[in-house]
Structure formats: C-alpha cells, structure tokens
Amino acid sequence: MNAPADQSSGLLSVRDLKKYYQAGGLFGRAAPPVRAVDGVSFEVGRGETLALVGESGCGKSSVGRTILRLQEPTSGSAMFEGVDIFSLDRAALRALRRRMQIIFQDPYSSLNPRMRVGAAVAEGIEIHRLAPRKEIPARVGALLREVGLDPEYARRFPHEFSGGQRQRIGIARALAVEPAFIVCDEPVSALDVSVQAQVLNLLSDLQQQRGLSYLFIAHDLAVVRQIAHRIAVMYLGRIVEEGATDQLLSNPRHPYTVALLSAVPEPEPGGGRTRIVLSGDLPSPSNPPSGCPFHTRCFHPLKNERCRTDVPLLRPVAGTLAACHYAETTPQPAEAGAA
Amino acid sequence: MSHVLEVQNLRISFPSGQSRVYPVDGVSFWLNRGETLALVGESGCGKSLTSLALLQLVPAPGRIEPGSAIQLGDMDVLALRGEALRQIRGRRIGMIFQDPMTSLNPVFTVGDQIVEGIHAHFKISRTAARDRALHLLQEVGIPDPVERLKAYPHQLSGGMRQRVMIAIALAAEPEILVADEPTTALDVTVQAQILEVLDRLRASRGMAVLLITHDLGIVAGRADRVAVMYAGQIIEEAPTEQLFAQPSHPYTQGLFASVPRISGPLRRLTPIRGTVPAPSAWPSGCRFRPRCPQAFDKSEQEPPLLPVGPDHVMRCWLAETPRIVAADERTR
Numbered sequence: 043m044n045a046p047a048d049q050s051s052g053l054l055s056v057r058d059l060k061k062y063y064q065a066g067g068l069f070g071r072a073a074p075p076v077r078a079v080d081g082v083s084f085e086v087g088r089g090e091t092l093a094l095v096g097e098s099g100c101g102k103s104s105v106g107r108t109i110l111r112l113q114e115p116t117s118g119s120a121m122f123e124g125v126d127i128f129s130l131d132r133a134a135l136r137a138l139r140r141r142m143q144i145i146f147q148d149p150y151s152s153l154n155p156r157m158r159v160g161a162a163v164a165e166g167i168e169i170h171r172l173a174p175r176k177e178i179p180a181r182v183g184a185l186l187r188e189v190g191l192d193p194e195y196a197r198r199f200p201h202e203f204s205g206g207q208r209q210r211i212g213i214a215r216a217l218a219v220e221p222a223f224i225v226c227d228e229p230v231s232a233l234d235v236s237v238q239a240q241v242l243n244l245l246s247d248l249q250q251q252r253g254l255s256y257l258f259i260a261h262d263l264a265v266v267r268q269i270a271h272r273i274a275v276m277y278l279g280r281i282v283e284e285g286a287t288d289q290l291l292s293n294p295r296h297p298y299t300v301a302l303l304s305a306v307p308e309p310e311p312g313g314g315r316t317r318i319v320l321s322g323d324l325p326s327p328s329n330p331p332s333g334c335p336f337h338t339r340c341f342h343p344l345k346n347e348r349c350r351t352d353v354p355l356l357r358p359v360a361g362t363l364a365a366c367h368y369a370e371t372t373p374q375p376a377e378a379g380a381a
Numbered sequence: 382m383s384h385v386l387e388v389q390n391l392r393i394s395f396p397s398g399q400s401r402v403y404p405v406d407g408v409s410f411w412l413n414r415g416e417t418l419a420l421v422g423e424s425g426c427g428k429s430l431t432s433l434a435l436l437q438l439v440p441a442p443g444r445i446e447p448g449s450a451i452q453l454g455d456m457d458v459l460a461l462r463g464e465a466l467r468q469i470r471g472r473r474i475g476m477i478f479q480d481p482m483t484s485l486n487p488v489f490t491v492g493d494q495i496v497e498g499i500h501a502h503f504k505i506s507r508t509a510a511r512d513r514a515l516h517l518l519q520e521v522g523i524p525d526p527v528e529r530l531k532a533y534p535h536q537l538s539g540g541m542r543q544r545v546m547i548a549i550a551l552a553a554e555p556e557i558l559v560a561d562e563p564t565t566a567l568d569v570t571v572q573a574q575i576l577e578v579l580d581r582l583r584a585s586r587g588m589a590v591l592l593i594t595h596d597l598g599i600v601a602g603r604a605d606r607v608a609v610m611y612a613g614q615i616i617e618e619a620p621t622e623q624l625f626a627q628p629s630h631p632y633t634q635g636l637f638a639s640v641p642r643i644s645g646p647l648r649r650l651t652p653i654r655g656t657v658p659a660p661s662a663w664p665s666g667c668r669f670r671p672r673c674p675q676a677f678d679k680s681e682q683e684p685p686l687l688p689v690g691p692d693h694v695m696r697c698w699l700a701e702t703p704r705i706v707a708a709d710e711r712t713r
Contacts, residue, residue, distance in 0.1 A: 050596045068686075097568035097570060097571075098539075207656075234424055235423065236636065237651035237656065240652040248651075261644055268647070291643065310601055319570075319574050322524070
C-alpha cells in the first residue's frame with residue numbers, strides 16, 4: 043500500500059532528459075532520429091515510489107535505463123544523492139550501481155542459467171566487498187528469506203523456479219548490495235494475477251522496511267495504483283501529466299490520461315465505467331506530430347489550431363501537472379464516453 | 382436452444398516418463414449462436430489446449446483421449462480426418478491468437494493473405510475476392526483499406542495486425558470464432574479497440590465467440606457466460622453478471638482478490654498462497670485444496686460440479702453447505 047513518503051528530501055532529480063536513437067538511413071540517407079525520450083523532468087524522494095506509465099514506445103523504459111547509464115543519454119542531467127550521474131567515470135559508476143539497482147520484467151533473461159541462485163545473489167556482495175567471504179552464505183540465506191524464498195534454494199538453478207519465484211530471486215539479487223533506489227521495469231507484467239499480487243505486496247513491504255525508493259515503470263494503471271505515491275503519464279517521449287496517485291486517478295486533466303484510465307478493464311459486473319476508444323494508432327516517435335503530440339488522437343471538444351502548432355508545457359491544473367492547453371475543461375470519463 | 386458447439390468430457394494427455402499426465406481433464410461446455418463464452422484461467426490451467434482441441438490441433442505428442450466428444454452442429458469433430466477436417470478448420474471454426482505477427486506471412490501483402498483465405502473456402506474470381514477483402518478490412522475498422530491491402534505485415538502496428546488476423550478469420554464466415562488471448566500483447570487503448578471490433582462482429586454476424594483469457598477485466602461486460610479453469614478442469618461456471626456478483630469457488634474468489642483495481646477503496650491485495658502445480662503434481666481430491674483457505678475434511682474427495690444458483694455451478698463441496706453464502710467469507 044502507499045505508505046507516506048518523505049518527499050522533502052529529493053533522492054533523484056532528472057532534468058530535461060533526452061534520448062534519441064539514430065536509425066540507420068538506407069543508402070547513406072540520414073533518417074530522422076527516434077525521439078524515445080524527448081525532454082523529461084521529474085524527482086523521486088526518499089522512500090517514495092514514482093510510477094512512469096504509458097503504452098509501448100512511449101519511452102518509459104528508456105528513461106529507466108538511461109538513469110542507470112545502461113544507455114547513454116542524448117542530453118539532460120540526472121542528480122542522485124547530489125552526484126551528477128551522467129558525468130561519472132567507470133569507477134564512480136560502479137559505486138553508483140551499488141546505490142541504484144534494476145529489476146526487469148523477465149527475471150529469467152537476467153539470471154545466468156548456469157549460476158546457482160546463491161551465487162547469483164552473492165555476486166553483488168562480492169563485487170562490492172560488502173561482507174567477509176565466510177559471512178556471505180548467511181547473508182544470501184537472509185536475503186532469500188526476506189523475499190519469501192526458502193534459504194535452501196541457494197543451491198538450485200534458475201530453471202527450477204516458477205516466474206514468480208524468479209522475480210523474487212531478481213529482487214533478492216538487487217537488494218544484496220543494499221541500494222537506496224530501484225528501477226522496477228514492468229516487474230509484474232509477465233506474472234499471473236495471483237502471483238502478481240504476491241510480488242506487489244513484497245515490493246511494498248520491502249519499501250517500508252528498508253526505506254527504498256522506486257521508479258516503477260509499468261503500463262497498467264491498476265497495478266501502479268497499488269504501489270505508487272505519484273504517477274507520471276508518458277506519451278511519445280514526454281510526460282503529459284504528473285500528480286499524486288489519488289489526484290491523478292480521480293481527477294485526470296490530460297485527455298490521454300482520461301483515455302488510458304477508461305481503457306483499463308475493470309473486473310466489475312457490467313464492465314465498470316464508460317470506455318473511450320481512441321481512434322487511430324500511436325504516431326511514430328521518429329516523426330511526432332507538431333504542437334501537442336496527442337492532438338492527432340485527442341477527443342477534447344476545444345481542440346483547435348493552437349494544439350497543432352503550440353507545444354503545451356506541464357503546468358499546474360487542479361491538483362496535477364498537465365500538458366494540455368485546455369486541461370481545465372478536459373472531459374471526464376463519463377462525459378467523454380458520450381462524446 | 383440448440384448449441385452450435387458442444388464439448389463433452391474433453392481429456393487431453395501427454396506422455397510424462399512412463400505414465401501420462403492430463404493437462405485437460407474432463408472439460409465440458411457448450412456455445413450458443415451469437416453468444417460469447419469466456420474461458421478464464423492462469424497459465425497452465427489448460428484453457429489454450431482446450432481451444433486447440435476444437436480443431437484437432439493439439440500438438441504432438443499430446444492426444445485427445447477416447448471418451449472425449451466435440452459436437453459441431455450435427456458433426457462429430459473428433460471423428461473427422463483429412464479433407465473433412467480441413468473443411469471445418471477456418472470455415473466453420475475460425476481462430477485468432479495472441480501474437481498476430483507469427484501467424485502472418487511476412488513476404489506476402491495483407492491483401493494476398495486475405496484473398497488466399499477467401500479462395501481456400503470459396504470458388505470466386507480474383508476480383509470478387511479482392512472486393513471482399515476490402516470489405517473485410519473496412520468491417521474490422523482499418524482506416525485507408527485500399528492502401529492497407531498493399532501493405533506487408535511489418536508495416537502495420539500490433540493492433541492493425543490483429544485486425545488483419547480477424548479479417549482473415551472472418552473471410553471464411555465461420556460460425557464460431559475462437560479468440561485465444563487476442564489482446565494480451567496489445568496496449569490497453571488498442572485492446573479496447575479490438576474488443577470493440579470483436580463484439581460488433583459477434584452481434585452483426587451472429588457468430589459465437591469462445592474468448593480465452595487470463596484477464597477477468599476484459600470478460601466483464603463482454604462475455605455472456607464465464608467458465609473459470611484451474612488445473613485442467615472447469616471449476617466454476619455462471620452467467621457473467623452472476624459470476625462477478627457472487628464468485629463462489631474459493632479459487633475464483635482468490636483471483637478476484639488478487640486483481641488490482643483502478644477504482645473503489647484502495648486495499649492491500651490478497652494473493653492466493655503458493656503456485657499453480659504442474660499437471661504431474663495435481664493433488665488428489667479437490668485440486669485447489671493445498672492452496673485453499675477454506676479447505677475442509679471433505680476436500681480430500683474430488684468434488685463434481687455442484688449447483689450454486691440458477692445456471693451457476695462450481696467444483697467445490699462448499700456448494701452443499703450454507704457457508705458459501707456468508708458474505709463476510711468472501712474475500713472480495
């Protein structure tokens with residue numbers, strides 16, 4: 043559940059982050075770059091979870107990877123515990139990785155199939171020399187217990203485990219180096235619902251016990267609601283709305299957030315709320331629309347020429363920050379469905 | 382009402398060492414014209430194998446056991462071989478799958494593939510087939526259909542590819558459409574579009590839809606009836622409204638309690654303890670017993686499907702006792 047977080051002390055501060063991928067042009071012709079992340083700014087406080095939400099191709103995973111320098115940014119800055127991540131050399135980067143970890147959607151692909159679970163969890167402790175050699179097995183046992191696994195599992199191999207258990211192993215491995223911050227990249231998307239709930243609860247409990255901060259990257263707003271203190275919604279490489287979880291979900295101001303919310307299939311008799319079915323496909327991030335990136339699919343009744351020409355900036359509107367020229371009058375799900 | 386499809390006691394086995402395991406173990410259901418039945422369950426519950434059996438597509442070395450029956454109208458599907466079987470595949474029962482890219486041929490245009498589908502079942506001219514393909518693309522809501530006919534699969538988005546797959550399935554005008562996790566690989570806004578298309582087609586063509594999914598959310602307000610599967614069996618079945626209003630089997634209740642909600646009061650999720658056992662390790666008696674918070678002494682005997690209410694059955698002995706209706710025991 044969403045524990046109160048100390049938002050006053052920023053842990054991570056990202057400013058105007060951009061990540062462009064240069065697509066190889068055929069016959070030497072330079073293709074326009076794919077603007078995966080196109081000017082993103084946010085903060086994450088200690089003990090806080092910020093969720094980055096959006097559909098495939100919105101750039102949310104690129105943000106997570108760039109912050110960990112698994113990919114190099116095109117421009118922008120990221121300050122973590124007062125250190126500029128993007129200017130660190132190799133040695134400093136290694137020290138940083140002890141403080142910042144990542145868990146992935148598919149834990150199996152990030153575990154070495156020939157390495158026993160115990161060795162995989164111990165790896166970080168050894169690299170960073172966090173414990174004398176003879177104490178490592180006890181530490182590994184304690185970590186496995188903390189994520190809800192039998193310490194005896196240390197002797198087994200990754201293929202002997204179910205998806206949910208592997209995700210727990212991935213979490214134990216991340217926790218081993220005692221990080222302050224974890225990027226959780228779609229950590230429960232590949233899991234069955236009953237197991238998904240187990241892992242979400244585990245992540246919440248660990249946050250409370252260890253005071254962890256999460257950047258929680260996901261496409262599912264209902265999942266995010268369980269764990270995030272704040273939500274940032276991304277569309278075509280930009281944050282289009284950001285706010286406290288309750289605020290953003292109960293009173294969304296950006297039309298895209300409204301559409302995304304209404305599309306969440308809710309297991310209620312009759313199917314729950316009115317659905318807004320967006321027309322058309324996501325535009326290509328290598329050739330995003332001019333003006334507001336959402337204007338080609340927007341259903342806002344006030345949509346006009348200005349939306350096609352002027353890029354709307356994130357600005358405070360009724361409790362959230364929204365990047366829409368007409369956010370004050372954005373139709374809410376019930377009204378928009380009828381439109 | 383006469384059923385367009387009736388499945389009786391379907392059992393599918395696979396060799397496992399010296400013995401055999403039964404990932405689908407005694408599944409029965411029927412489909413009426415123009416209705417949607419959802420088969421819901423988690424990975425490994427047998428829902429996809431069940432749908433493959435309808436067209437005798439169970440992958441080797443699996444086999445459909447004697448005693449199973451699949452009746453399509455007045456036709457005994459399991460007795461069909463060769464050409465007779467080909468006649469019903471696609472023509473009477475169409476299928477769409479989770480990942481349209483693997484079912485589309487990358488080197489042919491969308492138009493060629495739809496026309497091929499039409500020609501497999503109807504002897505009409507190429508021009509007439511072309512016109513019909515165009516019409517199908519319009520029907521599944523593809524903008525710019527004339528241009529899209531000339532497109533190759535990789536030039537389309539995931540949502541557009543799934544629409545093309547639906548168009549191909551519809552080309553043969555099947556009575557039944559089996560949709561196996563049709564929107565699982567798609568984004569939510571695209572998912573909403575595809576579900577809308579399926580629903581519209583079901584209504585306009587009077588087609589029956591068997592929707593295979595892990596997601597209770599997409600079932601709500603779409604399916605007429607829901608059958609929940611666990612460990613190779615249907616463990617609860619009811620009209621959708623009824624199942625959502627009163628989920629009765631402890632596994633179904635556990636599923637509902639595990640699903641995060643976008644609205645309503647925020648509460649900690651209540652997961653089902655443990656994990657789904659493999660077919661070789663299914664427990665005796667009630668298969669949910671080791672994970673069930675309400676298991677009792679009688680759970681050691683295997684329960685049949687017992688009535689809970691009108692058209693509402695479940696595979697749990699609690700149906701015999703009044704404990705089940707106590708609202709405070711429901712984990713929702």
